[in-house]
Amino acid sequence: MNKISFYKYQGTGNDFIMIDNRNQTFPKNNTKLIAKLCDRKFGIGADGLILLELSNLQDFTMIYYNADGNEGSMCGNGGRCIVAFAKQLKIIDTHTTFDAVDGLHEAKIDKDIVSLKMKNVTEVQKFNTHLFLNTGSPHHIAFVDNIDSFDVYTNGKNIRYGSPYFEEGTNVNFVEQKDDNTFKVRTYERGVENETLSCGTGVTAVAIAAHKANKTDKTNAFLKTLGGTLEVYFDYDNNIYKNVFLKGKATKVFKGEIQTEA
Ligand SMILES: N[C@@H](CCC[C@H](N)C(=O)O)C(=O)O
Numbered sequence: 001m002n003k004i005s006f007y008k009y010q011g012t013g014n015d016f017i018m019i020d021n022r023n024q025t026f027p028k029n030n031t032k033l034i035a036k037l038c039d040r041k042f043g044i045g046a047d048g049l050i051l052l053e054l055s056n057l058q059d060f061t062m063i064y065y066n067a068d069g070n071e072g073s074m075c076g077n078g079g080r081c082i083v084a085f086a087k088q089l090k091i092i093d094t095h096t097t098f099d100a101v102d103g104l105h106e107a108k109i110d111k112d113i114v115s116l117k118m119k120n121v122t123e124v125q126k127f128n129t130h131l132f133l134n135t136g137s138p139h140h141i142a143f144v145d146n147i148d149s150f151d152v153y154t155n156g157k158n159i160r161y162g163s164p165y166f167e168e169g170t171n172v173n174f175v176e177q178k179d180d181n182t183f184k185v186r187t188y189e190r191g192v193e194n195e196t197l198s199c200g201t202g203v204t205a206v207a208i209a210a211h212k213a214n215k216t217d218k219t220n221a222f223l224k225t226l227g228g229t230l231e232v233y234f235d236y237d238n239n240i241y242k243n244v245f246l247k248g249k250a251t252k253v254f255k256g257e258i259q260t261e262a
Pocket residue numbers: 014066071072073074075076077078137138170171189190191192198199200201202
């Protein structure tokens with residue numbers, strides 16, 4: 001039996017198993033094990049699993065797996081949680097730079113509030129029914145009425161697997177504007193294959209899409225998810241969204257030990 005220590009973190013209800021893998025002992029290619037650990041009935045239960053590893057040039061490297069056990073694209077809430085985890089491990093103090101699948105990220109942490117710099121967005125595609133952009137992960141965004149009663153699972157799943165995304169898929173966000181720069185957001189997440197309580201790259205995409213679609217001319221927005229409120233702010237310069245920050249709470253939930261049969 002092998003024992004692996006883990007921590008559980010959550011950011012606005014998007015929850016993650018967090019493992020310090022600086023010694024490279026975690027079986028990273030064991031997709032079935034990762035999916036089982038994330039399973040809410042047979043495992044610990046989480047929307048994803050995150051490894052903190054060493055980096056040559058930065059404070060650490062973030063490796064993110066979706067709940068289905070496959071390595072995912074960037075996770076904004078997971079990025080905020082790993083900053084809180086790195087602080088808990090005393091790898092960082094109040095500021096950090098780290099590597100992730102979509103490149104270098106900067107972040108600052110003040111108590112349990114983490115502000116995470118996201119990648120620049122140079123392209124936002126506008127269609128009649130929706131917008132599409134990549135904030136480290138791909139996001140389809142549709143503005144809807146009556147979001148509280150909207151069937152996110154069925155509609156999200158159809159869009160995620162439908163044209164033009166098919167197997168590669170996309171995350172799907174449904175949005176209702178509440179006031180000038182406040183939006184209620186519900187997200188169907190690729191790799192979890194269900195609605196989650198919050199998606200960090202998703203709300204980042206919503207804030208940018210709302211600006212691009214002229215729903216607001218503010219360069220900050222408050223995004224109300226089922227798990228709490230996040231803020232996104234950015235600079236808009238020459239059609240480029242830069243200095244994009246995702247800000248909100250990241251919280252440790254508990255510590256535990258996994259026993260594997262390897
Ligand atoms: N929950 C995440 C999004 C994670 C990425 C995604 N599920 C994918 O691989 O497409 C977030 O907070 O950004």
